[in-house]
Amino acid sequence: MEYRAQSLFFDGELTKHTVPALYDEFPKYSNQTIFTLDLQQVTKIDSAGIAFIDEILSQLELNPDESLSMNEMVRIAYNTFTSTKLKHVKTENKLDFFTQLGSGSVDFLRSIKDGIYLIADISYWSFVGIFNKKGQRKGSVIQQALFIGVDALGIIALLSMILGLILALQSAAQLRQFGANIFVADLMGISMVTEMGPILTAIILAGRSGSSIASEIATMQVTEEIDALKMMAINPIRYVVVPKFHAITICIPLLVTASTLIGIFGGLIVAVTYLDLSATVFINRVIEVVTIRDAIIGLGKSYFFAWVIVIIGSYYGFNVKGGAEGVGKVTTQAVVASIFWIIILDAINSLIFYFNI
Amino acid sequence: MKKPIISVNNLVAKYGEETILEDISLDIYPQEVTVILGGSGCGKTTLIKNILKLYQPFAGSVKIFNKEVTNMDEQEFDDILSRIGMLFQNGALLNSLSIFDNIAIPLEQHTRLSKNVIEKMIKVKLDLVNLSYATYMVPAELSGGMKKRAALARAIALDPDILICDEPSAGLDPLTSASLDELILKLKNLLNMTIVIVTHELASIHRIADRIIFIDNGRLLFNGTLEEAKQTDIQEVKTFFEVGRF
Structure with a gap:
């Protein structure tokens, strides 16, 4: 690049390999009076070279029709690759605060409406599906029950046992100081039956089955499998969601019961080894303090947790946007939302039973 | 005689035990549009992916820009890849x-x-x-x-030296397909690009092809200019040019 007689002369190659150096060199000449860019001696030019020339023209505020001197080869390349003749491309819309607020509110209300419709659909088809299996794949409930229930049993058992041990150990240290060792049985019994068993099971299922439900449905949505089902006159909720709903409804009380008993067993180990209580005393005390009402509360709320997992997983799955990235996003959102609503429902449940509303 | 920009010698490609390409040897010349033809599943995409080392060839050698690439280290091959543009079947x-x-x-x-x-x-x-x-x-x-x-x-x-297109016209309307062909020719002339295309579109082949490579069941059946392909006695190639499909 050379400056002479109010012109900037280029020679040799003007390609993606030479442009970066020329771009760095150009500021040296930007204060000069330049009327023409002379490209007569350019031997090779590509789209990067043309973009560079366009950039110089724009910085110098020159008109390409009047300021370029080109040989034939450069002229053909320029006519193909110049950005000066492009139609204005609309840039991304930046919405102002109030538009964003309004749009966000509308989206929120729409999501609530969609959620209510989905709950109604799932409830209706799940009830109908008990008596009429049409529109469901044969054996799908059993297949789902194996995945949601049997496959999850190991991890739920392990974590319940650890939780039982931790809970008993933490309380034992305090109870010993007051000679109230026996109350570890009360604590383990009531807390595992009414709270820890259901919520631990629900959180594991939200992470395990909730994510699987959301990603499976989202992938089906992205790959047009849901549309294909609709085209075959098959209701996707009935075909895909209802078997999961039935399976989780069957499995959740069994899993919660297993979690509760294993957690209490963890407490029993601590009571026997650390608090010098006999197993018989501990078990009798648990049976004495835990009422049928506690068991109903624990099992009852676990159904709601399970349904929340299926409904939220399905909602996010059906509302996926985009491709592979969208599937990942809705899976994460489904798990977070499921855990959030499980805890909110648990809080409401606690308030109801605490105040006997 | 021009030196080939891509040279494939005795290439064998396998998926597990199944042989997809058997003893393929061909040359692709600079600044030409080479069309690879063949029925579905005959190994066209596999051939391209083996040339580009997206699949490792089972045997044989591939030279690109006169450099043997089959055992080239990754960094050196990246430099070669930066001079090649690839249009995948589904866009990717x-x-x-x-x-x-x-x-x-x-x-x-x-x-x-x-x-x-x-x-x-x-x-x-x-x-x-x-x-x-x-x-x-x-x-x-x-x-x-x-x-x-x-x-x-x-x-x-x-602005790559080589542009490889895997079925670029599939799913496009005839007008867009024709304008795509025009664009390909423009790029070839303007940037001296070498273009390799997998396509079944007869109209497109007539518009842009300089050279035809015909693969059948993993074997190279024909390799020659478009004019030679139109006059060949090889039945599969003849049928394709007569009826426009396999």
């Missing part, structure tokens, strides 16, 4: 990025060009494929044909 755009950002990837990764220059290049390439209005859209918002055009814009972002 990154779904999480806008079209603009998709095309920016090779420009940002393989050049030191400034942001302004890159932006101009992207907009020009999108204009070339008639997709300026989709600059800031994401792939999920585009139709199949639009995705293919966006992917072509990405493939030519670096």
Whole structure:
């Protein structure tokens, strides 16, 4: 690049390999009076070279029709690759605060409406599906029950046992100081039956089955499998969601019961080894303090947790946007939302039973 | 006699125990449009992917730009790849990025060009494929044909020496397909590009092909110019040019 007689002369190659150096060199000449860019001696030019020339023209505020001197080869390349003749491309819309607020509110209300419709659909088809299996794949409930229930049993058992041990150990240290060792049985019994068993099971299922439900449905949505089902006159909720709903409804009380008993067993180990209580005393005390009402509360709320997992997983799955990235996003959102609503429902449940509303 | 830009010798490709390509030898010459033909599943895409080392060849050798690439180290091969543009069958755009950002990837990764220059290049390439209005859209918002055009814009972002297109016209309307052919010819002439295309579109072949490679059941059946292909006695090739399909 050379400056002479109010012109900037280029020679040799003007390609993606030479442009970066020329771009760095150009500021040296930007204060000069330049009327023409002379490209007569350019031997090779590509789209990067043309973009560079366009950039110089724009910085110098020159008109390409009047300021370029080109040989034939450069002229053909320029006519193909110049950005000066492009139609204005609309840039991304930046919405102002109030538009964003309004749009966000509308989206929120729409999501609530969609959620209510989905709950109604799932409830209706799940009830109908008990008596009429049409529109469901044969054996799908059993297949789902194996995945949601049997496959999850190991991890739920392990974590319940650890939780039982931790809970008993933490309380034992305090109870010993007051000679109230026996109350570890009360604590383990009531807390595992009414709270820890259901919520631990629900959180594991939200992470395990909730994510699987959301990603499976989202992938089906992205790959047009849901549309294909609709085209075959098959209701996707009935075909895909209802078997999961039935399976989780069957499995959740069994899993919660297993979690509760294993957690209490963890407490029993601590009571026997650390608090010098006999197993018989501990078990009798648990049976004495835990009422049928506690068991109903624990099992009852676990159904709601399970349904929340299926409904939220399905909602996010059906509302996926985009491709592979969208599937990942809705899976994460489904798990977070499921855990959030499980805890909110648990809080409401606690308030109801605490105040006997 | 021109020196080949891609030279394949005795290439064998396998998936597990199944042989997909058997003893393929062919040359692709610079500044020509070479069309690879063959029935579905005959190994056309496998051939391209083996040439580009997306699959490791079972046996044989591949030379690109006169360099043996089959056992070339990754870094050296990356330099070769930066001179090759590939349009995949389904576009293979990154779904999480806008079209603009998709095309920016090779420009940002393989050049030191400034942001302004890159932006101009992207907009020009999108204009070339008639997709300026989709600059800031994401792939999920585009139709199949639009995705293919966006992917072509990405493939030519670096003005590659070799452009490889796997079924570029599939899913496109005849007008867009014809304009794509025109664009391919323009790129070939303007940038002295070598173009390798897998296609079944007879009209497209007549418009752009200089050389035809015909593969059948993993074997090379014909390799010659378009004129030679039209006059050959090989039944499969003859049938294709007579009826326009396999």
